[in-house]
Amino acid sequence: MSRTIQFSAAGGPEVLEFVETPVTAPAAHEVCLRVKAIGINRAEAMWRVDDYIEPVQFPARLGYEAAGIVDAVGSEVAGIAVGDKVNVIPSFSMNQYGTYGETVLVPDHAVVPHPPSLSFAEASSIWMMFVTAYAALVVDAKVGKGDFVLIPAASSSVGLAAIQIAKLEGATPIALTRTSEKKQQLLDAGATHVIATEETELVAEVQRITGGNGARIAFDPVGGKNFGKLIAALSFQGTAYIYGALASEPTELPVLDMIARMISVKAHNIWGTSGDPQRRQAAVDYVLKGLASGELKPVIDRSFKFDEIREVHRYLESNGQFGKVVVTL
Template sequence: MPRIIQFSEIGGPEVLQFVEIDTPVPNDDEVLIRVKALGLNRAESMYRRNNYIIEAVLPGLLGTEAAGIVEAVGKNVTHVKVGDRVNTVPAFSMGDFAIYGEVIAMPGYTVIKQPDGLSFEEAASLWVMFLTPYGALIEDAKIQPGEPVLISAASSSTGIAAIQLANLAGAIPIALTRTSAKRQRLLDAGAKHVIPFAEVDLVEEVKRITDGKGVRVTFDPVGGELLPKLMQVMPWQGILYIYGALEGDTTIIPVLTQIGQMVTIKGWMPADIVYNRDRLQVAVDYITAALSEGKLSPVIDRIFPFDEMVEAHRYLESAQQFGKIVVKVD
């Protein structure tokens, strides 16, 4: 019998449980997928601890990104067929489906064909990583060639993807990281500048790099005490996209700075794109084309076996990773 992973109480990684289930039978609009790899995201850890944007419902189901092979399709599904390599995209709420599973039945609208030339592990790392910054930087902010873009938590998978997308657009990615320990790796990943904000004066460094002009677009999952500093380096009518809460749910907004500079603080998540089929297709085509041309590339930090999901979640919460954490499902 196939297994899924769920949790029956709120808590740390140790609350994750393996549960045997009957093989799902897809309905007319669903796709049955034999899962080969899973991409882990910080949102899954937050949901398990009931610190996410929606309240955890017990028993809790987890997961967003899966890559695998189609085993069956409902009669209304025409865009994929049995034997296809496919991926899930995050067009659903956390907890709706047991993505952490060996066999999963998913609505057809959440399933796309896997880009050619990628392993299952690479494909499982793709879509949250790239769709999140794509929507903010490429589609919404429309970053321009030569324009500096400030990217915090830059060594995360989404931060690295933002660096790559900024380079693809001809912009200048400025990577923020807490210390200089990952500086060279960020430069190697494509950052044009790296600022270890716990070691230097962030505001002065940004002013130096930009000749005092500041940064119109900032992409941040940290918030907390960092956010007011980010606002200080933004010019007239800058946009600060906040897509996470690594320093907790509360931050301080300097209101006079926001008013005086007319800064827009915009909450962001890939759901803004994926629930619109036309916009999702444009995004997928853009990312897939760039992957095939070698202009974008998933960066994987570590691969865990499915049986070590607890350890994978512990590592996820350690903040040691550089890139994506992936789980291989045999």
């Protein structure tokens, strides 16, 4: 038997329940994983309240990321053996699989090598953050020298990944945060500039930093009332990627300004990369190379125990973290 987390109705962290479930043999293309650490994502909190990109089927499991040791493999699994240290990359629906458990089944395509330099906790934190940012900034935007990249919610795990990747590619990361409280942390994390949006006029400061040209890229998980300011801070033919909806209010677009300056807005998620075998492998190779060189580094804000899972979600929704929240088993 294995303790796993399930919930039978949408709601706050209190709906999360520990359930004893039998450990079943993996199907042909499944891997049974003894979980050592779980990476916690905002997507899972949205899933818990049934406000995500697909409707929840109850009773529901949850969890996209994990690191652990292979306990068993399906009959058609290749390249993965019992005893291997591996990670789980987000590449499945939580209506089908979940990683919040002591022992879990995952599809073999979601299993990737464990970076040898990382602990289980560190490895459980890296895949959502780095692959999401990599796919937008490297594959699609092709950022490079001379580019300025605006990164709202920069102290989130994906925001910090975007800072590291933009810098690795030779671009200039401009971290956006509400107040100056985390300014030095963001500079230490690799941001070239930090703008406290509640203390400084965003567009004017971006114009000053970029010599009046604006930023070519914005990489935004928020939307809402300030999205128009991001658009105004972009350069001619700039692009805004929106990969989250953290703002509770509607996101309005300044259409005439966008037409005048030929601005693009692109919806973005990890699935376009992790759901395609070739793109997924390229992303994994990129991240592993960056970790090995030290140019990409996990950033863990706080680690919890598995028994504290409700408190984990309460903390996640407080929006005070700097980096990733993880759970260890």
